[in-house]
Amino acid sequence: MNFVMRTARPDDLQSLYELAKLTGGGFTNLPADRQALEQKLERTERALSRQSEGIEDELILLVLENCETDQVRGTCQIFSKVGQNWPFYSYRLGVLTQHSRELSRTFRAEMLSLVTDLEGSTEVGGLFLHPRERAEGLGLLLARSRYLYIRNHRARFGDQVIAELRGVIDEAGGSPFWDGLAGRFFGMSFQEADDFNAIHGNQFIADLMPKTPIYTAMLNDSARAVIGLPHPNGRAAMRMLETEGFTNPGYIDIFDGGPTMIGQINSLQTVAHAQDVTLAGIHESGGEKQLVATGRLANYRCTYGFVRTKEAGSVSLDRASAQRLQMEPGQQFAMVARA
Known part of the structure; x- marks a missing residue:
């Protein structure tokens, strides 16, 4: 698996539009309308640039990227506070x-x-995975990446x-x-x-x-x-x-x-059940498969990784996953068992 979840960027517009055309309708949060999608990307950019804490009416749009092809193959959304x-x-x-x-x-x-x-509730929605990618637990990665994002930015949600x-x-x-x-x-x-x-x-x-x-x-x-x-x-x-x-x-x-x-x-x-750990080292392969996430706001990234415990609070991560997360030893990240 060579996929990573990341926050959406303005240049993802065409990819999101192509995904939206595949939904078959009824996806209110992912309309096949370029202007509406562009507005979502603008809202996301504003939310990711806010440095103050606290809950505001914001949208975070995440995308699933194939790191080998740079193609966007899925998407999901978080609305921090609906009904405002x-x-x-x-x-x-x-x-x-x-x-x-x-x-x-x-x-x-x-x-x-x-x-x-x-x-006033937080809403998770807009989850759509390209029909050709509905395997290897990618739907689960899409869904749970939102909850880790919320956990890692807890003060911004109710x-x-x-x-x-x-x-x-x-x-x-x-x-x-x-x-x-x-x-x-x-x-x-x-x-x-x-x-x-x-x-x-x-x-x-x-x-x-x-x-x-x-x-x-x-x-x-x-x-x-x-x-x-x-x-x-x-x-x-x-x-x-x-x-x-x-x-x-x-x-x-x-x-x-x-x-x-x-x-x-x-x-x-x-x-x-998620826990914060320090990356103590990088190994080539093997370990326990976990959902791992690092970074804040625009730098947030989430993927599946293989973890080996070094000691309490520190672990090693397989090289491929560390590269997808753009991590170096000494950095902190969150991990939770793959359900």
Whole structure:
């Protein structure tokens, strides 16, 4: 394996655009729109140049680079604090229980309530790996590199982290959930609404969406069937999130009905079990495979490496991994076991 995660640069624009065209739609955080992607890169550049600590509304875009070809083959994102420039909407799936004495019956009705409960959370999203690279644990490297970035810059993030999974999309690129609910109020297709949201934000939801709870029994069968379900291609991502420590408490995406997973940053497996060590030496091969990360802000890099313990707090690292991380003996880095 000769891949490394690093922070994105302005010259990654064309590579990100090519990746975005491969997503098949429904990836709000990775639109196939050059201007929107350029704005993401500009936000990342501003965030990486800030030297003060503290939590601000920022975006960190990371990319997976093949060190042999210099090609960008994957990407993911971290939003430090959502819901600051416009409300962060979700549906909360709940149950209303009512009892009739006359009928001697209890009725339980599922309801969707439009909420902004998750405002202020950190969000991880925009994860996409080139279809030809979906092997050797690269998806896991993409996902967990975000948690090590958060750990290594802990003062810039809050306590809660969320991850929105893409919902079920049909073969035509439409969303059964959108068609059965929101599409009735907006007069636009799911693809049109998703593209608009990716570029302009979802304030139009606040302007046009009814605020009253929606009884799921009033939706058509197609819409009800996909509530809270991830896209088939996202099931592995959901399992990775669950392994990391995320739970599914019943929040769903307002566009496609996909689940929103929630975790506590300090309790995530990657964050809780990572340790800081000093690079005491470099060996040629062998050792225990670990996820290793070094550097701050624009210099952050993360890869798989092979570690040998020297003594408490110091280790040696295989030469290839040390080169990918651009590390020399005496430097510190974070490591955590490969799950």
